[in-house]
Amino acid sequence: MAKTMLHNCNAATMEIGRGPYGLVDDCTVVVEGELIAWVGPRSELPSGMRCRSSVDLGGALVTPGLVDCHTHIVFAGNRAREFELRLDGIDYSEIARRGGGILSTMKATREASEDDLVEQSLPRLDSLIAEGVSTVEIKSGYGLSIESELKMLRAARKLGKLRGIGVKTSWLAAHAVPPEFRGRSDEYVDEVAIPGLVLAHELGLVDAVDGFCEDIAFNTEQLSRLFDHAVSLGLPVKLHSEQLSNMGGSKLAAGFGALSSDHLEHLDADGTAAMAAAGTVAVLLPGAYYTLGGSKVPPVPGLREAGVPIAVATDGNPGSSPMFSVLLAMNMACTLFGLTPEEALAGTTRNAALALGMIEDRGTISVGKRADLAVWKIEHPSELSYRIGYNPIEHRMVGGELR
Ligand code: DI6
Ligand code: FE
Numbered sequence: 001m002a003k004t005m006l007h008n009c010n011a012a013t014m015e016i017g018r019g020p021y022g023l024v025d026d027c028t029v030v031v032e033g034e035l036i037a038w039v040g041p042r043s044e045l046p047s048g049m050r051c052r053s054s055v056d057l058g059g060a061l062v063t064p065g066l067v068d069c070h071t072h073i074v075f076a077g078n079r080a081r082e083f084e085l086r087l088d089g090i091d092y093s094e095i096a097r098r099g100g101g102i103l104s105t106m107k108a109t110r111e112a113s114e115d116d117l118v119e120q121s122l123p124r125l126d127s128l129i130a131e132g133v134s135t136v137e138i139k140s141g142y143g144l145s146i147e148s149e150l151k152m153l154r155a156a157r158k159l160g161k162l163r164g165i166g167v168k169t170s171w172l173a174a175h176a177v178p179p180e181f182r183g184r185s186d187e188y189v190d191e192v193a194i195p196g197l198v199l200a201h202e203l204g205l206v207d208a209v210d211g212f213c214e215d216i217a218f219n220t221e222q223l224s225r226l227f228d229h230a231v232s233l234g235l236p237v238k239l240h241s242e243q244l245s246n247m248g249g250s251k252l253a254a255g256f257g258a259l260s261s262d263h264l265e266h267l268d269a270d271g272t273a274a275m276a277a278a279g280t281v282a283v284l285l286p287g288a289y290y291t292l293g294g295s296k297v298p299p300v301p302g303l304r305e306a307g308v309p310i311a312v313a314t315d316g317n318p319g320s321s322p323m324f325s326v327l328l329a330m331n332m333a334c335t336l337f338g339l340t341p342e343e344a345l346a347g348t349t350r351n352a353a354l355a356l357g358m359i360e361d362r363g364t365i366s367v368g369k370r371a372d373l374a375v376w377k378i379e380h381p382s383e384l385s386y387r388i389g390y391n392p393i394e395h396r397m398v399g400g401e402l403r
Contacts, residue, residue: 132374
């Protein structure tokens with residue numbers, strides 16, 4: 001297969017053991033088909049390496065293609081009116097209790113056709129792609145009936161095909177209790193969340209199982225029942241945990257060997273220890289913290305100390321995080337949660353890939369991984385977290401194809 005050489009660049013490979021950011025100055029990356037065939041300083045390029053074409057990147061900085069490992073970008077409508085209510089002092093949980101929140105998006109999403117959903121969601125995906133994202137996780141969770149949840153997953157898969165990027169789908173039927181099951185959340189889990197999961201799995205529409213562990217949503221006993229089914233289907237789990245309160249969700253998820261536990265503002269030392277022992281990634285979502293005006297930040301020093309890998313994602317959704325910028329999520333993770341810019345970039349590359357179970361395949365610039373790259377007109381990778389509302393992308397490469 002013909003090889004292409006990318007040269008005259010600096011690369012933040014994000015490989016562990018290569019120093020800060022895995023930086024390689026005057027780097028050459030050789031791409032063969034969809035994969036990275038060689039990466040290193042130009043001076044060390046093997047003399048026998050023959051490339052059919054070469055691309056001069058003019059001194060740009062190359063990173064792995066970014067990975068947004070937690071999004072809800074498939075939905076219909078918007079919730080600008082609730083934004084107004086929140087500014088009037090009515091909080092997120094109260095809006096949810098009044099039948100707004102997730103349930104108002106449910107209504108719009110149920111009414112939308114699959115094509116409508118794709119059409120409404122595409123600009124949100126494009127906003128992420130424009131910032132160098134080449135892999136995105138997309139959850140269901142606004143259908144809340146078997147058919148509507150499947151419709152969301154089909155729309156998510158279609159988005160990936162339309163744009164030729166990696167999409168991982170998560171089954172999030174356990175996101176909220178729909179009106180027809182009000183006061184009967186156990187029945188909802190048994191009649192919708194579990195049988196729908198089995199069907200979605202049969203149809204090949206689902207890569208992981210997620211839930212919302214909160215008193216306005218589902219408790220650990222219900223989620224544990226759902227996760228038992230995930231395990232029996234061979235699907236990995238993840239969980240929205242400790243976002244608004246501490247219900248022990250992270251500990252529960254870690255017990256199932258969860259890929260990730262997400263939000264974590266109210267995580268305690270016990271939960272942190274369980275995540276560390278299970279190798280569960282902490283996915284921080286500063287957009288939701290910012291939007292909801294959170295008062296408690298995730299315990300970043302404790303996560304670091306315990307050696308829990310930290311990822312950063314947009315949580316792009318119509319309610320708690322109407323943010324479709326991964327660069328802004330990185331900036332906020334630094335300014336609001338105290339991450340270093342290097343941790344923020346690891347959080348949207350290496351650790352985000354880990355959170356999706358895709359580290360063998362992407363997340364660093366390494367031989368044998370997919371040639372998913374982002375080329376930036378910057379001098380140092382810290383610049384990606386530093387600016388606000390500025391996108392220095394120059395080129396993107398997805399699966400070896402320069403776009
Ligand atoms: N936590 C969140 O931040 C989103 N879902 C969840 O479980 C919010 C979704 C929404 O408000 O529409
Ligand atoms: Fe979320």
